[in-house]
Amino acid sequence: MATAIEFNNISKIYRLGLVGTGTLAHDLKRWWTINVQGKEDPYLTIGETNDRSTKGESEYVWALRDIDFKVEQGDVVGIIGKNGAGKSTLLKILSKVTAPTTGTIRAKGRIGSLLEVGTGFHPEMTGRENIYMNGAILGMTKAEITKKLDEIVDFSGCERYIDTPVKRYSSGMMVRLGFAVAAHLDPEILVVDEVLAVGDAEFQKKAIGKMQDVSRGEGRTVLFVSHNMAAVRNLCHTGIILQNGSVVFSGTADKAIENYLKSDNLKENITDNIKQSHPRLNIKNIKINGTSSSISTLNPTQGHLDIMIEGDAEKISNADATLIFRNNDGAALARFSFSDKRGLLNLDGHFCLSAKMRLPENMHAGRLKVDIAIHQPNVEFYLVARECCVLDIEGYIPTTGQLQPLSSGLLSLAEE
Amino acid sequence: MDKPNNQDWTTVIQPREGLLHVDFKELWRYRDLCMLFVRRNITTQFKQTILGPLWYLIQPTMTVIMYMVVFGGIAQISTDGLPQPLFYLSGICLWQYFNDCLTKTSSTFTANAGIFGKVYFPRMIVPISTVISNLLRFAIQLGLFLIVYAVYMIFGLQGYEHVHTNWYVMLLPLLVVMLAGLALGFGILFSSMTTKYRDMSLLLDYFVRLWMYATPVIYPLSTITNAKLRLVMSLNPLTGIVEAFKYGMLGAGEFSWWMLGYSFAFMVVLLGVGVVIFNRVQRTFMDTV
Incomplete structure (x- = not known):
């Protein structure tokens, strides 16, 4: 070839x-x-x-x-x-x-490059005008865009809003429109x-x-x-x-x-990294940060972290599901428990636990390793998955000043 | 290892290109983008304003009134016998166009770093589109000038007897091209010099304001009698252009093919140097901007 x-x-x-x-x-x-x-x-x-x-x-x-x-x-x-x-x-x-x-x-x-979707979008211009603008920036001629306009609008799924200024769009719609243009770049x-x-x-x-x-x-x-x-x-x-x-x-x-x-001693999916699990518990899927992949990127502006645990259980009562966040050296930095808000869980049959965890406002760039455990507090562990997932934080990198960058992944605490 | 056929490569990316390697073909291929930028610049300027493009008229009107009071009334600067509104307006039209183009193009790299950092297109498209979109404003202000001119002609207002429009007025398109070329040349040169060290951009504002006083906008060249001052004035490439416009349009001022030729040569050299330097800077400015 x-x-x-x-x-x-x-x-x-x-x-x-x-x-x-x-x-x-x-x-x-x-x-x-x-x-x-x-x-x-x-x-x-x-x-x-x-x-x-x-x-x-x-x-x-x-x-x-x-x-x-x-x-x-x-x-x-x-x-x-x-x-x-x-x-x-x-x-x-x-x-x-x-x-x-x-x-x-x-x-x-x-070479067509897509380092960002919607480059050159002007908030005051309508979706249609922005399709032309963005397409031309990416190297298409006006005639090429006109030829593909219907396809682009269709792909984006924003037909209703196409003659509305993009400043009225939701951020998701903006991304759809931007990707739709780029996808038709050829x-x-x-x-x-x-x-x-x-x-x-x-x-x-x-x-x-x-x-x-x-x-x-x-x-x-x-x-x-x-x-x-x-x-x-x-x-x-x-x-x-x-x-x-x-x-x-x-x-x-x-x-x-x-x-x-x-x-990182990791396998591809979070569930593959489970080392120890109770016979009465069968975990089918774990998603952290919206993906079951054991490595994902955390955007510091996303504000919260999605957690989802799905599986089958056989009469597990008074249990709690806990996540522990560690830095690269293994020191625990933070924990999150499902029971904090909703009390202890009773799991029987198929279950799907999901929660949105609020993230601190300022986070340093670096990695966090996540442990997941399902346990009856002080009694028994049903699931132990140490460092089963890695979150790469694309956060704030201190480059100036006397302080050495904090060890990676450490949360930077804001002053009240 | 088998050698691939070298003639097949359509894109070659390397650290440095020849000094004079300016890809005009590519620039032409992106002409649609240029026109879209022009449209964007024009249409987005007055979104959510009530008076819209009327602002293009309000501003020069106020300026003329101010000049009439300060320079014409208080300082009593001569206008070669011409009616003050016509005299000032003709100067303001040209100067404003030059001023807008220069200040806008001089921040090309810093103002567009967001787009430039994400996608490649010939960077020169941006300053060129700025110069073109400013033409609209110029046209509207020229229209204002012509209306005032017509009012003077129809009503034969005082001072109109000194106005002698002549065939040199046909040079106007050339004069505008020269103004645009000079503004673009200075603008891209400035923009290239300020990507790493911003000191120069602080200077620009001040420099442009001084420049207006060194150009016969608010006074006619004929009032300069000091020989040394005159020499300095004639080194300013804008002098010939502004005087030629006033001469053709109003019949007062000094027209000289020499001065115009000098301005033209100045523009060509400046644009050449500007394009070469701009082209060089555009390849790595993202690392320093």
Whole structure:
């Protein structure tokens, strides 16, 4: 099969900290060494690997280092990795939003990128006007959009509101409209960042279905970044793991997911990570943060966390279901019990527990590991699932000031 | 390893491109986007206002009245014998267009960082669309000028006998293109210089205000008799343009092909330099903006 995209030693360096007089001095020195002395950029040699949690000596870090791989035509590649591994930077370079520091990317065909849905939407303009606007920003001509307008409106399911300014739309409708435009972009190469995480379940299904059509039926090449392992497994043939800016694994999607989870001793689904369970209890499904995948991303603005436990029980009375949130080192930070509000539970036959847990307002970027237990307090454990699920928090990252970043995942408590 | 056919690649992304590698073909391919931006700029400007585009007329009217009081009345600055409203309005129309285009395009990168960070399209589309959409405002203000002009002509108001419109008025489209080119050139240059260090953008406001006084907007060039001052004035590329417009439209002022030629050459060089620098900055500005 022919190669559709070729990455050759792609690297990207970023400077940390603030822009100020210090950077001016560096800029002058760089200019002097390159243009007057005719040497290489002095700051390119001192960059450090991109590891967010360690304190580095250098002000420069490599967000990407020597990325080197090929993508076959018609392949769907899932790019997975922890927060800050360089996934988004890679997509940005591929979308030409920013240029690489070194290396080249060669590609065949039009690259359509979807780093965000609804880019360029103007709140004062109607849905129809915004379809044109957004489509044109993504590289379609007016004639192309007119041809597909009905299809786009139909796909979005916002027909009734199409002549209303989008500022009157709900945020979900805005996402639908934005994705509908992007889905009809028809580029040979489609680059998708984790945009499917927004929108309701029905729409997510529709969006994933559309992407499957694109890749299978129409033979397009897709690069897909996601934390949702189920989506990656569904959609992708090939998987690439990025870690600290380098490719650490490349192979089939299944192998990549397995490898990625192995680094955290996790299996794909939360229920797979249950180590110990009582014979009278049979857990069928656990969803945290709306997914049964054991790794998911927590958006700090979402405000609450959805928890759902489904299964069959045989005469378990006075039980409680508890979640414990730990940081990366295993220290417990917070707990949540179903009994706090609704009292102890009596489980018999099929049950489905669900709750919405309120999240603190400020959360630091990092990971939380979740334990789930169903137990009769002080008597007996029915279910123990230690660290069965990981939540990557895309929170606030303190970059300035004297304090070292708090250990990852620790909740930052606001002053009253 | 087998070598892929190099001629097949349609997209090549690399750290640096040649200094003069400006993709005009791509710019043309995105012309629909440009026109959509123009429409957006125009239609969204007056949403939820009662007077709507009337604001385009209110503002110059107030300015003219103020100039008549301050510069014409108190300071007694000459208008070459022309009726004050016509004289000031002609200057304001041109200056306002230049001013709007320059201040708006000079913040291209910083104001659009949100869109630019998420999707690629030729960045030049944004300042070009700004310059085009400001034409509407210019046209409306020119219309106001023509109405005032017609009133003077029909009623033969005092001062109209000094107005001698001549064939040089046909140069107007060229003058507007030159103004647009200069504003665009300065704007994108400024915008490129302020992505990393914002110091310059603090200066711009002040600089533009001073510039108006160095351009014959509120006074005719003929009042400048000091030779040194005159030399400085003629180095300003706007001088020739404003004077040429006043000469053609009202018959007063100094018209010189030399000055106009200088302004044109200035514009061409400025645009060339601006486009090259803008093109260079657009590739990595997201990292520093």
